[in-house]
Amino acid sequence: MVFISRGNLIMLTSRFSLISLLGLLLLCSGCAAKSDSLYQQLGSHNGVSQITDSFLQNLAKDPLIAHHFEQTDIHVFRQRLIEHLCVVSGGDCVYKGESMFDSHVGLHISQADFDAVVGHLIDALKQQHIPIATRNALLAKLAPMYQDITYH
Template sequence: MFFCHFKHFKVTQITDSFLQNLAKYPLIAHHFEQTDIHAFRQRLIEHMCIVSGGDCVYKGESMFDSHVGLHISQADFDAVVGHLIEALKQQQIGIATRNALLAKLAPMYQEITYY
């Protein structure tokens, strides 16, 4: 798989950069006001590991169940993707790998957005 050469720490570093980027963006940060960030971080690391071809176990809810009722718009989704791309760049992930990861995540759009 395209990402399996990454060590677990790389997925963790990407996740941490991503969360730091989101925290600085108030139009997205409000979606996380009632979220246990430590638990969210762990589920996100697991999810990114699985999506990237790792042999992790994801212990979270489905994308649909974890986003239902959050009223995430296309603009919200696009902003989050932008912050993920920035995190990937910050961690020096090449464009081909970034695009491969984004292609794996793109189908989740319909499970996450509700507008």
């Protein structure tokens, strides 16, 4: 039979608490180290390129939206969209295109047009198996651009 004095019990409890605290800190630091940027969560360059390609295919199939792209050089548009999504999601890229406002002036994009395009982006994200939390994080970054894109 082992007897533990009150003083030894406090010391054992303190050691156990300290070990538990250190273990918890190590666990939390491991979680922080695994935290990827939004860009990485999207699959970095390869993932963003695949999302962009799916998005463009979705747009091309929509007769209500496709006419907005009739005068667009799709190859250049694709590259600028990849750059834009990279920058917005925290990737180490340089966006070489015009501002959202300048690139949409004169296109008369309505809220319905904007919503349809967002729907096609969401579909592209789903097609590439992007988790809902990551989709929502990207959409939250893009949503403030609404005013720069619509009604001018």
